[in-house]
Amino acid sequence: MNSILILLGKTILFLSRTFNLGSGSTWPGHVAMETNPKFVRQVIKKNPNLKVVLVAGTNGKTTTSLMLQEILQEGGLKVFRNEAGANLLNGIASSIIANINLTGRLNFDVAIFEVDERNVELALKEIHPNVILFLNIFRDQLDRYGEVNQVLKDWGNALSMVKNSTLLTNGDDPALAHLAKKSGLKTFLFGIDDKFMIKNMTGHDVDFIYCPNCQTKLDYKKNSFSHMGDFTCPKCKFKRENIEQIKLTRYPLFGIYNIYNTNAAALIANKIFDVSAEKINRALKTFKPAFGRQEEINYKGRKILMLLSKNPAGFNQSISTLSDFIHPRGENVPTPRGCNILLILNDRIPDGRDVSWIWDLDFENLPKDSKIFISGDRAHDMALRIKYSQLSDVSGQLFEDLREAIENAVSETKPNETLFILPTYSAMLESRKILTGRSIL
Amino acid sequence: MTKSQKPKAISYKLTIGWLYPDLMSTYGDRGNIIVLQKRAEWRGIKVKVKPIGIETSPYSLVVSDLLFMGGAQDTQQEIVNRDLQDMKGKVLIEQIEKGIPGLYICGAYQFLGKYYRTADKKKLPGLGVFPLSTENPGEKYPRLIGNIVIEPKIEGLTQPLVGFENHGGRTYLDYKNQRLGDVKKGFGNNGKDESEGIVYKNSFGTYLHGPILPKNPQLADLLLTLALEKKYGEKIRLEPLDNSIEKKARETVMKKLI
Numbered sequence: 001m002n003s004i005l006i007l008l009g010k011t012i013l014f015l016s017r018t019f020n021l022g023s024g025s026t027w028p029g030h031v032a033m034e035t036n037p038k039f040v041r042q043v044i045k046k047n048p049n050l051k052v053v054l055v056a057g058t059n060g061k062t063t064t065s066l067m068l069q070e071i072l073q074e075g076g077l078k079v080f081r082n083e084a085g086a087n088l089l090n091g092i093a094s095s096i097i098a099n100i101n102l103t104g105r106l107n108f109d110v111a112i113f114e115v116d117e118r119n120v121e122l123a124l125k126e127i128h129p130n131v132i133l134f135l136n137i138f139r140d141q142l143d144r145y146g147e148v149n150q151v152l153k154d155w156g157n158a159l160s161m162v163k164n165s166t167l168l169t170n171g172d173d174p175a176l177a178h179l180a181k182k183s184g185l186k187t188f189l190f191g192i193d194d195k196f197m198i199k200n201m202t203g204h205d206v207d208f209i210y211c212p213n214c215q216t217k218l219d220y221k222k223n224s225f226s227h228m229g230d231f232t233c234p235k236c237k238f239k240r241e242n243i244e245q246i247k248l249t250r251y252p253l254f255g256i257y258n259i260y261n262t263n264a265a266a267l268i269a270n271k272i273f274d275v276s277a278e279k280i281n282r283a284l285k286t287f288k289p290a291f292g293r294q295e296e297i298n299y300k301g302r303k304i305l306m307l308l309s310k311n312p313a314g315f316n317q318s319i320s321t322l323s324d325f326i327h328p329r330g331e332n333v334p335t336p337r338g339c340n341i342l343l344i345l346n347d348r349i350p351d352g353r354d355v356s357w358i359w360d361l362d363f364e365n366l367p368k369d370s371k372i373f374i375s376g377d378r379a380h381d382m383a384l385r386i387k388y389s390q391l392s393d394v395s396g397q398l399f400e401d402l403r404e405a406i407e408n409a410v411s412e413t414k415p416n417e418t419l420f421i422l423p424t425y426s427a428m429l430e431s432r433k434i435l436t437g438r439s440i441l
Numbered sequence: 442m443t444k445s446q447k448p449k450a451i452s453y454k455l456t457i458g459w460l461y462p463d464l465m466s467t468y469g470d471r472g473n474i475i476v477l478q479k480r481a482e483w484r485g486i487k488v489k490v491k492p493i494g495i496e497t498s499p500y501s502l503v504v505s506d507l508l509f510m511g512g513a514q515d516t517q518q519e520i521v522n523r524d525l526q527d528m529k530g531k532v533l534i535e536q537i538e539k540g541i542p543g544l545y546i547c548g549a550y551q552f553l554g555k556y557y558r559t560a561d562k563k564k565l566p567g568l569g570v571f572p573l574s575t576e577n578p579g580e581k582y583p584r585l586i587g588n589i590v591i592e593p594k595i596e597g598l599t600q601p602l603v604g605f606e607n608h609g610g611r612t613y614l615d616y617k618n619q620r621l622g623d624v625k626k627g628f629g630n631n632g633k634d635e636s637e638g639i640v641y642k643n644s645f646g647t648y649l650h651g652p653i654l655p656k657n658p659q660l661a662d663l664l665l666t667l668a669l670e671k672k673y674g675e676k677i678r679l680e681p682l683d684n685s686i687e688k689k690a691r692e693t694v695m696k697k698l699i
Binding site: 139142148150204206215217312355358360377378381384385387390 | 463466467470496515520584652656689690692693
């Protein structure tokens with residue numbers, strides 16, 4: 001039965017690629033799972049030597065999965081993963097179909113599956129992974145994902161279904177550190193070095209700053225971003241444990257959030273798959289980001305950097321990445337200048353229909369004298385947010401038409417400058433299509 | 442854009458008490474505070490925003506001229522409920538009864554009512570200031586989620602209010618004529634009786650996130666006016682501000698619903 005589904009799936013994949021039908025990425029998996037809901041479970045079972053890594057988290061799934069794949073390949077392992085965004089069971093099934101042979105064998109050492117945060121329970125019912133990575137947890141699209149406490153609760157329940165998995169999670173996040181402790185699973189905690197943290201009490205994008213144990217407000221000695229940092233509960237003494245780190249020579253991407261992602265990928269590669277620090281560093285040296293995630297695009301002679309920004313924690317990280325970009329740490333830039341920034345706010349299903357989250361963003365931290373352009377389905381909401389941050393007069397820089405917005409932003413960017421685009425998910429796909437002339441999903 | 446306008450001869454001052462900013466602020470509710478503050482400052486009114494948290498004394502409620510409390514998730518709400526069991530809760534009730542203006546969103550709105558019956562039929566008592574109660578019919582029933590437009594039923598508000606609602610509880614008013622407005626599109630209090638929110642003395646309770654005030658500047662200005670009139674005991678007329686971006690943002694939401 002499954003071999004028919006595989007054959008059928010492969011045919012669909014072939015046809016959709018040949019005729020460029022788009023949305024081909026989840027279709028074969030959809031057909032397979034509709035016909036045999038146990039498809040993923042059975043195929044994985046038939047390949048006992050395949051090690052599975054499951055990656056969940058609000059932000060950074062795609063970047064971290066891609067990084068881990070490249071590091072493991074540098075270590076000589078054969079790896080496949082599901083396509084970015086295709087992170088429901090259908091997407092996983094599709095990636096299996098694309099990589100399996102007709103006898104049902106997966107000639108790979110490792111499969112990396114990123115899963116949507118709401119689907120962790122569902123995924124763990126089907127797959128018992130060797131490694132589970134929980135990257136981070138933040139509020140995200142409340143109309144779709146529900147409240148972040150509920151997501152955390154679901155993850156806890158999901159963990160109780162697996163016994164032999166190893167858990168890797170973020171030791172700087174009080175909620176995840178607590179979750180790991182309760183799970184009883186073999187655990188490794190990643191995090192970031194204190195030197196990247198600052199003494200700065202948390203902003204408005206925090207979700208877990210009360211003790212998960214006794215609900216007392218946590219003390220933070222230092223803080224990285226959102227609710228992550230060096231925390232201690234003044235009452236029950238629950239606190240950040242020692243995190244484990246692989247010595248890395250350089251981080252390939254901007255922003256503190258990418259230090260976390262890189263450290264997580266490196267720790268899995270080293271602790272679980274025995275890849276040496278030397279090989280990890282070699283893989284990171286040539287690492288190129290996934291589409292839309294700090295992806296560099298050249299358009300009409302201008303450099304464009306695309307920073308996918310789809311929820312408060314992620315967006316605030318993009319904002320601080322801009323400052324890093326303008327004033328690289330340790331370098332003395334004599335005349336600080338502003339950035340050219342295009343903000344694109346959509347409210348379609350993949351973006352979340354509720355745009356209230358933009359009021360949790362700290363636009364006040366944007367580099368001074370930045371030139372701001374605004375577009376998207378909810379451009380006027382964004383303009384309103386900018387108006388109240390009193391950054392600049394934005395009325396002349398709003399373009400309802402996205403193409404017009406991009407053209408104007410590009411033409412006002414000088415040849416030696418960079419245009420930063422901060423889009424929500426569907427806006428990223430849309431603007432990428434305009435810039436590169438083709439769509440990816 | 443109007444950044445600042447000349448202050449009046451008498452310079453007014455307002456203290457805005459922001460209840461539980463780090464616990465009750467799930468849906469960008471801080472936007473409401475930003476809007477109140479800026480719209481006052483643009484008219485030369487001095488504003489102090491006072492965060493009122495677990496460790497803050499009830500006295501900070503007494504010195505506030507305008508109160509705000511946003512929505513929360515269950516765990517955070519529990520922490521707040523505990524904190525409002527004693528003095529602070531009593532003072533909050535007193536201030537509301539005295540007519541201190543305030544805006545209470547979603548979880549805060551529910552909590553000011555008589556009780557909240559959870560999905561598993563547990564009855565959680567509220568502060569009992571607002572004559573209303575809330576029932577969660579259980580997980581078989583969908584949450585009420587989506588863009589919403591209501592037609593306000595109060596003096597001073599001539600334009601429809603727009604927002605985004607996302608709540609599992611269904612709220613029933615003891616007296617329907619205390620409603621903030623009639624639902625034109627969306628669900629409102631309970632998805633049945635076409636009412637949304639409550640107006641009790643100078644306090645407003647509502648399910649509208651969005652957040653509510655940025656796109657509904659009339660309501661923001663009404664709250665500021667009420668707070669100043671209460672404090673200074675005189676009739677206040679705020680200078681008009683340019684609301685053209687607000688208008689367009691509101692129209693975007695209304696267009697989606699028609």
